[in-house]
Amino acid sequence: MAIQIKSVERPIPRTNGSVKKFYASPVHDREMSLEGLTKEIEKISTVNGADIRAVLYAMVETAVAGLEDGRIIRLGDLGSLRITLRSEGKDTEEEVTAAAVKKTKIIFTPGKKLKEMQENAKFTKVKAEK
Numbered sequence: 001m002a003i004q005i006k007s008v009e010r011p012i013p014r015t016n017g018s019v020k021k022f023y024a025s026p027v028h029d030r031e032m033s034l035e036g037l038t039k040e041i042e043k044i045s046t047v048n049g050a051d052i053r054a055v056l057y058a059m060v061e062t063a064v065a066g067l068e069d070g071r072i073i074r075l076g077d078l079g080s081l082r083i084t085l086r087s088e089g090k091d092t093e094e095e096v097t098a099a100a101v102k103k104t105k106i107i108f109t110p111g112k113k114l115k116e117m118q119e120n121a122k123f124t125k126v127k128a129e130k
Contacts, residue, residue: 002124004029027126067106077113081106 004027011017032040038052045052063073063081073081084107087100110118 002122004126005123006126024123024125075111077111079111079114080109082109083107 005024006027007022008025009020009022012019012021034053034056038049038056041047041052042049066073067081067083070083075081084105085101086103086105087096088102090096090100
């Protein structure tokens with residue numbers, strides 16, 4: 001299946017917006033909810049929807065606990081999750097405390113199957129809505 005793209009006009013930053021060009025942009029006109037994901041998994045497995053939802057919710061809770069514990073969460077071919085942070089720079093090691101942390105971020109790194117999908121992606125252009 002091809003990934004749908006549309007053309008989007010954007011300013012070129014170094015021209016302060018005076019020059020614009022058209023770029024390919026993915027079309028995100030639909031979502032797959034947890035319910036939709038559950039139904040799709042049900043079609044290709046012998047596991048019922050209630051059990052699939054239970055596992056997915058448990059995975060979220062377990063991943064949160066693992067990230068809070070400083071672990072990298074490896075999800076096989078899906079990828080991995082890890083937490084990073086931004087902090088203030090201090091002059092000495094002793095000055096670095098929890099108060100120096102200003103922001104955290106969760107990084108998702110795609111696994112083998114997702115990387116293969118990216119590398120082999122096909123695209124089809126659709127008309128942009130006006």
